Amino acid sequence: MVADAVDAVAVTRPRIRVQGAVKSFSGRVVVNVDDLVLGDRPIEGLIGPNGAGKTTLMRMIMHSTPLDRGEISLLPVDGRDVVLSSLPAHRIARHGVVKSNQVVMDFDKLTIWDSLLLAVAEARYEQPHRIFSERAVFERHEDEIRHYLAYFGFADPAAFAMSAGEKKLLDIVRCLLLRPTVLLLDEPTAGLPEDLTERLMDVVRDLAAGGTSVVIVEHDLNVIWSLCDVVTFMAEGSVLLKGAPQTIRENRTVVEKYLGHGHV
Amino acid sequence: MDFVIQSLVIGLTENAPLVLAAIGFALLYRLTGLINVAYSETITLGAYFGMWINTTYGLDFYTVLVPAGLLAGLVSVASYLLVFRAAKQRGVGVLELIVISFGLSIFLRHGLQFVFGYPVRFYDVPPPDTIMVLGVGVTSFRLLALVSVAVLALLLYLFIQRSILGLKIRALASDEDLAQVSGIRPLAVTTLIWFIAGVAGGLAGAFYGVGSNVAPLLGWRQFLLILMVALVGGSWGLGGVILVGVGTSVALAAMALQFDQVLYAQLVLIVAFVAVLKVRGRRLTETAKV
Amino acid sequence: MNLDWLDAFLITGLFEVVMVIGLGLLLHLQLGLARIANFGVVGFWGIGMYAFGVLYVRVDWPFGDPWQFLVCAAAATLVAGVAGLLVGWLIADLDTDGVLVGTLGFATAVQILAITEDDLTGGARGMGGLGFPYDIGRVKDNEFLWLVIMAAVVVAILLYVWRVHRSPYGRLLIAVGGNEPLTRSLGKSTFRAKLWLFTVTSAAMGLIGAMNGVMARYLDVGNIGVGVTLAAMVGLVLGGTARVWGAVVGVILTVGLFDIVVQSYLPLPQEWYTQAIPVLREAAFGLTLMIVLLFRPFGLLGDMRRDKLMGKIHGR
Numbered sequence: 001m002v003a004d005a006v007d008a009v010a011v012t013r014p015r016i017r018v019q020g021a022v023k024s025f026s027g028r029v030v031v032n033v034d035d036l037v038l039g040d041r042p043i044e045g046l047i048g049p050n051g052a053g054k055t056t057l058m059r060m061i062m063h064s065t066p067l068d069r070g071e072i073s074l075l076p077v078d079g080r081d082v083v084l085s086s087l088p089a090h091r092i093a094r095h096g097v098v099k100s101n102q103v104v105m106d107f108d109k110l111t112i113w114d115s116l117l118l119a120v121a122e123a124r125y126e127q128p129h130r131i132f133s134e135r136a137v138f139e140r141h142e143d144e145i146r147h148y149l150a151y152f153g154f155a156d157p158a159a160f161a162m163s164a165g166e167k168k169l170l171d172i173v174r175c176l177l178l179r180p181t182v183l184l185l186d187e188p189t190a191g192l193p194e195d196l197t198e199r200l201m202d203v204v205r206d207l208a209a210g211g212t213s214v215v216i217v218e219h220d221l222n223v224i225w226s227l228c229d230v231v232t233f234m235a236e237g238s239v240l241l242k243g244a245p246q247t248i249r250e251n252r253t254v255v256e257k258y259l260g261h262g263h264v
Numbered sequence: 265m266d267f268v269i270q271s272l273v274i275g276l277t278e279n280a281p282l283v284l285a286a287i288g289f290a291l292l293y294r295l296t297g298l299i300n301v302a303y304s305e306t307i308t309l310g311a312y313f314g315m316w317i318n319t320t321y322g323l324d325f326y327t328v329l330v331p332a333g334l335l336a337g338l339v340s341v342a343s344y345l346l347v348f349r350a351a352k353q354r355g356v357g358v359l360e361l362i363v364i365s366f367g368l369s370i371f372l373r374h375g376l377q378f379v380f381g382y383p384v385r386f387y388d389v390p391p392p393d394t395i396m397v398l399g400v401g402v403t404s405f406r407l408l409a410l411v412s413v414a415v416l417a418l419l420l421y422l423f424i425q426r427s428i429l430g431l432k433i434r435a436l437a438s439d440e441d442l443a444q445v446s447g448i449r450p451l452a453v454t455t456l457i458w459f460i461a462g463v464a465g466g467l468a469g470a471f472y473g474v475g476s477n478v479a480p481l482l483g484w485r486q487f488l489l490i491l492m493v494a495l496v497g498g499s500w501g502l503g504g505v506i507l508v509g510v511g512t513s514v515a516l517a518a519m520a521l522q523f524d525q526v527l528y529a530q531l532v533l534i535v536a537f538v539a540v541l542k543v544r545g546r547r548l549t550e551t552a553k554v
Numbered sequence: 555m556n557l558d559w560l561d562a563f564l565i566t567g568l569f570e571v572v573m574v575i576g577l578g579l580l581l582h583l584q585l586g587l588a589r590i591a592n593f594g595v596v597g598f599w600g601i602g603m604y605a606f607g608v609l610y611v612r613v614d615w616p617f618g619d620p621w622q623f624l625v626c627a628a629a630a631t632l633v634a635g636v637a638g639l640l641v642g643w644l645i646a647d648l649d650t651d652g653v654l655v656g657t658l659g660f661a662t663a664v665q666i667l668a669i670t671e672d673d674l675t676g677g678a679r680g681m682g683g684l685g686f687p688y689d690i691g692r693v694k695d696n697e698f699l700w701l702v703i704m705a706a707v708v709v710a711i712l713l714y715v716w717r718v719h720r721s722p723y724g725r726l727l728i729a730v731g732g733n734e735p736l737t738r739s740l741g742k743s744t745f746r747a748k749l750w751l752f753t754v755t756s757a758a759m760g761l762i763g764a765m766n767g768v769m770a771r772y773l774d775v776g777n778i779g780v781g782v783t784l785a786a787m788v789g790l791v792l793g794g795t796a797r798v799w800g801a802v803v804g805v806i807l808t809v810g811l812f813d814i815v816v817q818s819y820l821p822l823p824q825e826w827y828t829q830a831i832p833v834l835r836e837a838a839f840g841l842t843l844m845i846v847l848l849f850r851p852f853g854l855l856g857d858m859r860r861d862k863l864m865g866k867i868h869g870r
Contacts, residue, residue: 059554062554062739064554064735064738064739088743089554089735089738089739090738090739090741090742090743090744090745091741092739092741093739093740093741094741098739099554099739101553101554101736103553105553105554105733105736106733106736107728107729107732107733107736108732109728109731109732109796109857109858109860110725110728110729110732110860111860111861111864113864113868114725114728114860114864117722117725118722118725118726118729118737118740119740121722121725121726123742123743125722125723126722126723126725126726126742126747127723127750128723128750128751128754130721130722130723131714131717131718131720131721131723132717132721133721133722133723134720134721134722134867137722138868156870157864157868157870158861158864158865158868158869158870159861160860160861174740178740178741299651299654347844347848350848351847351848354848356847356848356851358650359589359591359650360847360851362591362650362654363591363787363791363843363847364843364844364847364848366593366784366787366840366843367788367839367840367841367842367843367844367847368840368844369840370780370784370836370837370839370840370843371837371840371841371844372840373836373840374833374834374836374837374840375837375840377829377833378833378837382829382833484780488655488658488659488662491654491655491658492655492659495651495652495655525670527666527669527670528666528670530662530666531663531666531667531670534659534662534663535663537655537659538644538655538656538659541648541652541655541656542644542648542652542656545647545648545649545652553735554735554736554738554739
C-alpha cells in the first residue's frame, strides 16, 4: 500500500470532478461540495458520520439524483471530459462509471444468472426481435460470470439471491461485470462475512492496479485504513478534509465529529 | 363578449357537478394516495339512489338530495372497509390497487342493473323553471347545482384547511405512523374521508341525473375528466382542484359552442391534460434510491 | 367439409376466446413483465380495426382480395404501431397514475374520433362493407377458416411471448418492471425499452383488431368500449399475470365460460341472453378481478419460476 500521499502520480487515472455541486431536500442543504476530485489515487476512501451526504454525493455523480446547482464531470484517461451531470442516468454506466448500492437493491423476479447476464448483455441483443440471442450472450460471458460466481462462493446461480449479504454481493458483482473505469462502492462490506470482505478487498486492489479508480464509502474503518491511498472526510454535506489515511485518522475535527477518541 | 358570457354561464351551471365530483375524488387521492376508479360508480349510484327515492316515495328533488348523498357516502365507506382496507392489509401494491378499483367499478356498474333494472331511468320531477342569468337561459336545477357545488366546495375547503378534524385528516395523509402516535385514529379518520368523498360524488351524480337521465354509464362517462382535473389541479391542493375544475368547465362549454360538437371539446381537453402531465412528469425522478 | 355440427355461435365464441387470448398475451408483456398498466387496450385494438375498415371500404383499390385485405391489414398494423409509439413515448417516463391517464385517454380519444368522424367511420350508425378476403362456401365455412387463421396468428404471438421469456430482451423487460432505477444504473435505456415494447405490442393489437373487423364484417362504435380491455385484463390476471400461459388459461375460464359454455350449452331462458347474461358477464369479470388480486394475486398459475427456467437453460 502506498504510504506517502505526496508521491507524484505516475499514471493518469480516470477521475471524477465535482464543482460547486449543491443538493437540497425539503429546504435542507444535504450536499454542498465546492471542489473535489476523486480518482487521483487508485483507491480512495470517503468517510463521515451518518447524514454527511456521502451517499447523496455518490447518487449525484451517478445522476440518479439531479443537482440543484453545479457540475460533475468525468475526466477520462483519454478523450474529452464528459459532463455527467448533463447526461441521463442510463448513460453514466456507458461511460464506465458504476456504483454499488448502500441499501440492498435487487431484482426480486430475477435469479443470480439473470442478474449477471442482464449486466453483461450488450444493447444490441436486448431488442424485441432478438428472441434467439440468449445462447450468444451466455457463451460470450459465461467464463467471466463463472469466475465471479466461484470467487465469491455463489453455490447455485439458477436460484434467487436470498440473504441481504448475498444480494449485496450480487449488486457488487453486477458492477464488476460492467468493466468500470470508475467504481463507486457505497458501504460494500456491510452485512458481509469476514472472508468475503477479504476477497472483495483483493478484487478491489486488482481492479485498481489495472487502472480503475475506486472510491469506497465505508463505516468499517479497518477497510478504509487498510485499503485506501487517500481518504476524504465529509460532514454536514461538505468536504472538510482530504489526505493520507494517517493524517485523517489523527485530525482533531475528524476525531471529534466522527471517530471518537478510541480510534487514535 | 356574448361568447365569453355564454361560455361562463353554461360552463359553470352545466358542469358544476364535475367540480364537486373532482373535489371528492381529489380528496380521496390526495389523502389516501389511491386512484379509485370505482369513484365513478359512487356518482352513478348517487343518481340512482336519488331517482329511486324520488320515484318510489314521490319526494321532490331537493329533498332526495340528502339521502342520495348519504347513501352514496355509505357505499363509499363500504367499498373502503370491504375492499380497499383489506387490500392495504395484504400489502397490495399501487398498480394492483388501481386494477382492483377498476374491477370494483365494473362490478358495481353492472351489478346495480340487477337492483335498479336495465333500462335508462328518469327522475320524476316537474320541468324546471328557466332563469335568465346574464342573458343566458339556465334551468333552476342547474342553478341549484352551481350554488350547491360552490357552497359545498367552500365548506369542504374550510373544513379540510381550518378545522381540527381537517388538520387530523391532513396529518394522517402525510404520515400515518406519526399521526397514530399523535393520537389520531386512522380507521375513524380514513372512514370519514371516504364518507365525505362518497357524499360529494353522490350529490354530483344526483345533479347529473336530474338534468338528463340515469344510466349505468353516467359516472364512468365523467371519470376521465374528473381524473385529469384531480391529478393536474390536485398538486396545488383542494383550491387547485376547484380552479382547474372551473377552468375545465368553462373551456368545455366554450369549445362546445365553438365546434358545435361537445366530443371535440373533450378530445382537446384530453390532449391538453396529457400534455401537462407529461411535462410535469419529468420532475418525478427525485426519489431515486439507486 | 361438413360443418353442420358446428354451431354458428360456437365459431364466434371461439373466435372471441382466441382473440382475447391474443390481446391478453400482449398485455402480459406490457403488464406482467414491464409493469405498464395499459387501461387502453381497446384503443389500440380499435384503431387497428377502424383503420382497416375505413381503408378497406372507403378507398377505391385497383386490386381486389386478398391483396386488398393484406394491404389494409398491414396499414392498420402500422397505424396501431404508430399510435403505440406515440402513447408509449407519452407514458414511458410517467408513474402509474400518468400511465392510467395516458392509456385511458387514448382509448377514449379513439372512441370519440370513431363517433365524430362519421363520414369515414359510419359513426354511431356503424359501417358495413367489410368481408372475408376469400370465399370458400357458406358463411359458416368462411368464418371457420377465419377462426383457424386467427388461431394461427395467436399461436404465433404465444410462441413469441414464450421466446421472449428465454431471451435477453425478456430479461430486460422483467428488470424494468421490477426495479427501473436499478436497471438504468446498469447502463440500460429503460425509456427506449418501454417505448419499443409498447410500439410492437400495440401494432399486434391493431392487427388483431383488423382481423376482428373482418369477422364481424361490421364496425360498431359500441364495440370499442372498455369491455375489451376488461376481458383481456381479467383473463390475464385470473390465469397469471406473470406467466406465458396465464392469458390462455384465464381467458378460457372467463370469456370461454360465458361466450361458449353459457352461450351455447347452458339451457337458460331465451330472454336472459339479451340483457341479463351480458350484464352478469361484466359483473362477474369485475368481481373476479377483485377477488384474484386480493386473495391470489399471481393468479391460478402462480408467479414466474425463473429459477426453474434458468436451471433448465443454463444449468448450475
